Amino acid sequence: MITPEKEEQEKEKEYIVKSENEEEQEEVEIIKSENEEREKVENVEPEKEKCKESAFSKTPIPKELAGQPSRRYIEDYDLRSLLGKGGFGTVYLAKHKATGEKVAVKALHKQGIKKERAAKSVILEKNILKLAKRNQNPFLVGLFASFRSEHHVCLVTDYCAGGDLSTYLKENPLPRERVVFYSGCVVLGLQFLHQHNIIHRDIKPENILLDSDGYAKITDYGVAKRTLSYGNTTWSKGGTCYYMAPEMIKEIGYTKSVDWWAFGIMIYRMLTAKYPFNGSDRAILKHNITENQPQFPDTMSEDSIDIIERLLNKNPEMRLGSTDEDAEDVKKCSFYKDIDFDALAKKQIEPPYIPKKKTTGCFRRIFCRRKKRIAMTEEGCEEPLNLFPEVFKNFECSLFLPSDI
């Protein structure tokens, strides 16, 4: 049996290129957003920030940001503790020295970005973080800054003090009220992403964070996919095996409805602390996902079974959320009968649980206990790498909102 721990180690991030065409489409989208950035950095003034210019931070500062506290250099942050280590990055809790703001620094080692394709995924991740922040969507983690250091590409995001949902799930299911509330937040976050033609592709409790007020936010757009239009079909594989929809496994093309499948697996897991599909190896797991039906515990309520069964419909066209109504259909389920989504969107519903002030559940305690200054790992680095200069041309960003300036 593949345990959740083993899954953590084996986290599968598959990038199988199925269609040259699709690659080209993605490039068009990225070039589009790069151009948008270029427009914004027109009329730049000479660099006025305090820190020494790094060889990897050459993007000029837009005029309106001159005089703002620097965010674009690793020296601008005090790294405090380790928040998480994923398949791609190491995430640190850090304090922005100039403002005292707590942030999360996701450091991606440049050694792991050897292919242009991986480089473009990082750009997309940054662009989605930026989109989320600009729109101030309460259910998506947003960008604070992005920059390159000698050996890393860093994405700095708003810190979520409650940690990720998997830390609350280790042995026990979550109370139903919390599952309804957190999944309701995810419905609103997914709605926003889908409206912007973004398929997240890695919805799972590890990628859902709780902010200090107790609201849930989607994070980790590292395997997200941008499509050309709302219902577009796409082929390349990406995500975590336990949460992969049957049509993705079968490689027959898929749409944004793979996110609703993963969302169904996540609700099942939160309510039971188990996976609906398991297997002693990856092939058996994939067989179970494509061929078998989930079993529900006797104690599970009818409306929980109803929403999970409809989300785990193996036919993507019949799956809940697959129509143009997308999230609106999901909101109508009786599972959400007690949630007023308009009030939730305005954060007017009181969260069922407020994270404790000193949450260390998600920290590696060893770092907290020793109060040791930590530094980013630099194993394997001899020479600083200058990655795909064209792809990373406008990467450096300090995202101040108009209200900050």
Ligand SMILES: Nc1ncnc2c1ncn2[C@@H]1O[C@H](COP(=O)(O)OP(=O)(O)OP(=O)(O)O)[C@@H](O)[C@H]1O
């Ligand atoms: N903004 C944040 N606030 C608090 N914790 C965070 C934040 N961002 C990330 N984390 C923690 O770090 C973990 C890894 O982050 P993230 O998922 O972005 O990295 P990843 O390398 O893409 O992960 P994976 O490959 O496991 O999906 C999260 O599961 C969470 O526990």
Ligand SMILES: [Mg+2]
């Ligand atoms: Mg993750």
